[in-house]
Amino acid sequence: MKIHQLSLFLENKPGQLTAPCRDLADAGIDIRTLSLADTQQFGILRLIVSDWKRGYELLRDKGYVVKDTEVVAIEVPDRPGGLLEVLKVFEKSAVNIEYMYAFTFGRGDKAVLIFRFDDPDAAIALLNSAGINVVGSVEVYNR
C-alpha cells in the first residue's frame, strides 16, 4: 500500500519553512510527519499530510514547487535489530532505498517509518513475502 508524500523546494533563507506550514494550517490540513533535507543553498521538505490531494493543489496554486511522490510506510519493531530486519529484506534485491524517515507516533512496541524506494511496487512485494507489515494509507493520514 503506497502513500502519497508531498515534496517542496525551499530556498535556504529565513521564512521559507514558515510559509507552507502556515498555508497548510490555514486550510486545516494536518502534517502527519515531515523530513527536511537541506544544503547550503536549498532544501527539500518532504511532508505526509492528512489530505494530500488538497494539500498538493493548495501548495501548487500558491506558487510552490511541489511534487507528489509515492512512498511506503512500514512497521518496524521498536527494539534493537528491528530496523535491521526490514533492511535485510532489500539487501540482496535490486530495490534501492532513496531515503527514509520516521513517524513521531508508534503503535505499541512498533515504530512506523517512511521509505522512498526507486521501485515501490517491487519493495512492497518483497515486504509482503517477508511478512512485514506495510501500513495502509487510511491509518497514516487519519491517525
Place this chain on the structure above:
Amino acid sequence: MAEFLFENRIWDPAETLPRNELQALQVHRLRDCVARLANVPFYRKAFAEGNVTADRIRSLDDLKRLPLTTKADLREHYPLGFLATPRSEIVRIHGSTGTTGKPTFVAYTRDDLALWANLCARFLVAGGLRPDHMVHIAFGYGLFTGGFGLHYGAELVGAAIVPAAAGNTERQIVLINDLQADVLVCTPSYALNIAEMMRAQGYTPDKIPLKFAHFGGEPWTEDMRLEIERQMGLLAFNNYGLSEVIGPGVSGECVVRNGMHIQEDHFLVECIDPDTLEPVPYGEPGELVLTALTKQAMPILRYRTRDIARLDPTPCPCGRTGIRMGRVIGRSDDMLIIRGANVFPSQIEEALLRVEGTAPHYLIEVDRPGTLDEVTVRVELRPERFSDKMSQMHGLREDIERQIHVVAGIRANVELVAPQTLERFIGKAKRVVDHRKEKGLI
C-alpha cells in the same frame, strides 16, 4: 533553387545589387557623406587634421583615413552637436535609453524617416511579413527607436499594426488572441515573459495565433530562439540596429536565417579588435564599426557600436548581396573579465538553455572576496525539473555548472532558486551584478 521555409520575397531590388555595383555606390555615397559632414564641427576638425576632403575619397580603402566616432564623442556634443542639417529640417528626435549615463539624441529629417521605414520594411518582408498580416508591437514607443522603427516599416509594407507598446503582459496576451495577431515584435526576453504567462494561462502553441516574430534590442541566443519558437509555435527572426546609426534596420535575417544581411547600400561595416582597432579576419568576433552613408540630419562616420559579432561574406541563397553578420555575442562594455578570461552574459545564457529544464531566467553575480574572482549564477528552477531526491537536484546543478564551463570556459557556482523569484524585465534585461565595481576593484 533552394528550398525555403516560406516564399522568399524581396521588398527592395537594391537588396540584390551585384557586389561591384554596390561598392561603386558605396564609394559615391561615402564621398557625398564626407562633403555633408564638413558642416559638423567634430568632423570638420578631424578632416582638417587628417587632410581629408570629399574629392580625395576614391575607394573604400580611404575609409581608414576617416575618424572613428564614439559614444563619448556624441556625449561631448550633447544634445545635437552632430547635426548636419539646419535644425528646421528635423522632424523627429530619438535617443538612447541613457542606462549608462546621460542620454544621447539622434535627429531625423523627413527623408531620413522614409529611408528608415524602407530599411525596416526590407527585413520585415525578408522575415515573412505580408500586407495582410496583423503585427503586434510590444516594444517601447518613445525615445527608444524599436517601437517607431518597426511600426513605420510594417505600415509601409501595408500590414495592420497593433501599437501595444511594452508592459502589462496580461493585456498583451488578450490583444494578441482577440485580434489574432500574426506577427510579434518585441525584445526576445520580453517574448519569453509573454510565452511563460501564456503557458501558465493554458495556451498551447497551436492555440497561439502568432506565425512570425521579429526580435531585436538586445543580444539573444540560438537556443533562446528554439525555446520561444517551441513555446509559441512561430518562426522568430533577428534584426539589428542602434539609434546612433539609425535604429533597427541596419541588418536583419532573411528566410535562410543564417546571419543578418547588413543593408550595405546605406551602411558601411567594419569589424575590428576593440583594443588594437585593427580589422579582424572574416569569421572572427570583433567590434562592429558602422558608417551611416545616406542619413541627412545626422550621418555618422565609423561609429564604434561596442557590439561584438562576426561577419560572413559568403553569398546567401536568398539572393540578397549584403554581407551577413552573426548574432551579437556581447558588448565590449558588458564583457566580463573573470580571472583574466573574457566572458559574455550571452554565453551563460547559452549554457543554461543547453541544460534541458532550466528556465532562461538568471542572474550573474561576480565578486572578488579575496584575490580571485568568483561567479555565482542564480537560476530559476522549473517545477517539472524538481525532484524529491537530493541526488537529482545536485545532478541538475552540476549539469549547469558543467555547461557553463564548456561554453564560457569558467567555473561558476550555480544556485537554484524558486520560480518567479528573480526580477522580470519589460525592455532590456539586466542580468549582471558586478560587486567588484561597487567595491572599486575594477
